[in-house]
Amino acid sequence: MKLKQLESLLGNLDQFTEPKIDLEQYPTRPHIASRMIYTAANTFGDITSKVVADFGCGCGTLGIASALLDAENVIGIDVDSLSLETALSNAEDLEVNIDLVQCDIHHLEWRGPVVNTVVMNPPFGTRKKGSDLDFLLKALKVASDAVYSLHKSSTRDHIKRVALRDFNATSAEVLCELRFDVPQMYKFHKKKEVDIAVDLWRFTP
Numbered sequence: 224m225k226l227k228q229l230e231s232l233l234g235n236l237d238q239f240t241e242p243k244i245d246l247e248q249y250p251t252r253p254h255i256a257s258r259m260i261y262t263a264a265n266t267f268g269d270i271t272s273k274v275v276a277d278f279g280c281g282c283g284t285l286g287i288a289s290a291l292l293d294a295e296n297v298i299g300i301d302v303d304s305l306s307l308e309t310a311l312s313n314a315e316d317l318e319v320n321i322d323l324v325q326c327d328i329h330h331l332e333w334r335g336p337v338v339n340t341v342v343m344n345p346p347f348g349t350r351k352k353g354s355d356l357d358f359l360l361k362a363l364k365v366a367s368d369a370v371y372s373l374h375k376s377s378t379r380d381h382i383k384r385v386a387l388r389d390f391n392a393t394s395a396e397v398l399c400e401l402r403f404d405v406p407q408m409y410k411f412h413k414k415k416e417v418d419i420a421v422d423l424w425r426f427t428p
C-alpha cells in the first residue's frame with residue numbers, strides 16, 4: 224500500500240469521543256501515524272508479517288495502520304474501555320483484524336518472545352510524571368525486535384540516557400523530529416491548535 228493511501232484511510236478513523244485528560248488521550252493524526260508505521264514497515268521491515276503490539280492504542284490508529292501494512296497479528300492494549308470500543312468499530316469499518324485487550328500497561332505481564340514490534344504514542348508524562356518511561360520500559364521488555372515511539376523532543380537526552388543505561392536498550396535512534404498538532408480538545412485549551420515538537424524513536428531491546 225502506498226503512503227498516501229494509508230494516510231487517507233487513517234483519516235477516516237473515529238477518534239476519542241469523550242477524551243480523558245488524565246490518560247493524556249490525544250490522537251496521532253494521520254499524517255504522523257502513516258509515516259511512522261510506513262517507515263517501520265518499509266525502511267526497517269518491522270511490521271509486515273510481524274506480530275505488532277500497539278501500547279495505549281486509544282482508537283486503534285497505529286495498530287490499524289500496522290494491520291493495513293500486513294502485520295501477521297496486531298494486539299492493541301489500552302486501559303480505557305470506551306476507546307477500545309471505538310478501536311473495534313474502526314477496525315471493522317476497514318475490515319482489518321486486531322485483538323484488543325483492556326489492561327493498564329503497568330499490570331501487563333507477557334511471557335516469552337511473542338511480540339516482534341511495539342508501536343506507541345504513549346502519554347508524555349505531563350499528567351502522571353514518568354508514564355512515558357513506564358511505557359518505554361514495558362515495551363522494551365515485550366518486543367523482541369524493535370520499539371517505535373513518540374516522545375517530546377525536549378526530553379531527547381533524558382530518553383536516550385535512560386533507554387541505554389537503565390533499560391538495556393541496545394540502540395536508541397531518533398528517526399525524525401515532527402510537529403505533533405494537538406487540536407483544541409480540552410476545556411483548558413485556549414488555542415484552536417498547538418504544535419509540539421516530537422521525536423519519532425526506534426529502539427532495539
Ligand SMILES: C[S@@+](CC[C@H](N)C(=O)[O-])C[C@H]1O[C@@H](n2cnc3c(N)ncnc32)[C@H](O)[C@@H]1O
Pocket residue numbers: 246247248249250251252278279280281282283284285300301302303306326327328329343344345346
Ligand atoms: C496519546 S494517546 C495515544 C492514542 C493512540 N495510540 C493514538 O496514537 O492515537 C495515549 C493513550 O494511552 C492510553 N493510556 C494512558 N495510560 C495508560 C495506561 N496506564 N495503560 C494503558 N493505556 C493507557 C490512553 O487511554 C490513550 O489512549
